[in-house]
Amino acid sequence: MLTGPGRRIDVTLSGAKGAEGGDGLLRSAQDDNADIASMSTSGEPRALLPVYAQFPVRPVRGHGSWLVDEEGDEWLDAYGGHAVAATGHSHPDVVRAIVSQAEQLLFYSTAVAHPLRAELAERLASLCPEPLKRVFFCNSGAEANENALHLARKRTGRSEVVSVAGGWHGRTAATLACTDGTRYEEAASRSGIPLSRRVPADDVAALEAAVDGSVAAIIVEPVQGLSGARDLSADFLRAARRICDAHETALIFDEVQCGVGRCGAFSAAEAVGVVPDILTFAKGLASGLPIGAVIATPAVTAGIGIGDLGSTFGGGPVPCAAALATLDVIDREGLIENAVRVGARLARGARALGVRQVSGRGLLLGLHLDRPAALVQQALFDRRIITGTASDPAVLRLLPPLSFSPREADLLLAGLEEALA
Structure with missing residues (x-):
């Protein structure tokens, strides 16, 4: 079960290890005052020109579908750095x-x-x-x-x-x-x-x-x-x-x-x-x-x-x-077949939560919401789950690694359930 500020998610995923050999549980980021609705490039040096509005997290390591930040906290990556992490991070x-x-x-x-x-x-x-x-x-x-x-x-x-x-x-x-x-x-x-x-x-x-x-x-x-x-x-x-x-x-x-x-x-x-x-x-x-x-x-x-x-x-x-x-x-590793299976699992789970439409194929999915997607993205980010938005402000975009597991999909859906509550 996902919990509130400063708590940990009561879901253990095999293969998701913490930076200090921990249990791979996601912790709420609300106590870090993270607000992706006002993302900026304030964490970058002035010498760099701005490119994208940035998630207020600094990953320093990655494995599979997980990023590890400077504090050793783990984040479930359902965005894949714009769909780049096809085989997972640092395979x-x-x-x-x-x-x-x-x-x-x-x-x-x-x-x-x-x-x-x-x-x-x-x-x-x-x-x-x-x-x-x-x-x-x-x-x-x-x-x-x-x-x-x-x-x-x-x-x-x-x-x-x-x-x-x-x-x-x-x-x-x-x-x-x-x-x-x-x-x-x-x-x-x-x-x-x-x-x-x-x-x-x-x-x-x-x-x-x-x-x-x-x-x-x-x-x-x-x-x-x-x-x-x-x-x-x-x-x-x-x-x-x-x-x-x-x-x-x-x-x-x-x-x-x-x-x-x-x-x-x-x-x-x-x-x-x-x-x-x-x-x-x-x-x-x-x-x-x-x-x-x-x-x-x-x-x-x-x-x-x-x-x-x-x-x-x-x-x-x-x-x-x-x-x-x-x-x-x-x-x-059969990742194309995995993308089909896990994508279908995510789509079914999202529809069961009341998402009005799920578009896309495999692990390129758009969740069409009844509210601004940025609000749901923020709520998921508060639970250390990274997702994307779209040019349509009501669509939450999912682009996880092709290796995204069924248990990781379930963790994402559990976060989504709380975000939509």
């Missing part, structure tokens, strides 16, 4: 792969070949649906989407892009122009980048009207992240495929957040049964090391030559080692 196999490769060769650019880069490219090509077989590595999701748009424009000789309302694609120049939100559109406009043609989610008629012979690409998240784990309908995604085929336009699936096993298959494309021309991964691909990947069809990449793409750090030996270890862990 031993991933850490060993990083250390081993760093000791051998920390870095060299793509001016030379490296066996791990080649191995990872082949591995990703084998995991993606046919005919997605050509791979380019970069450092982040935004870079992956930027280069996906570049490929589409080069292949088609066109410039216009169609995006979907609620979509988030990054903060680089071209991706800002496709990201929904006034501040992002203004930033793109200041750069002189033309804005995408935005259509409502699941509106096939609007999509058909938006695409013509000037459109290079439709870019879409099969399961939108920031908008609140909105899973676009299979009919809409199939229509996007049909429309792109009719106009010889590239279909881009942004799977930066929803890919790498999070939504019930390795790629969301496989989960929804629609194959794009270009697919992008990042976030969980290397369990926390920076890497992005663009996987495209040979038809899209046919005209690409030396100098058309490039990245100094993309596909470096250490991130590739981490990514290969991540893929091994996902496969060996």
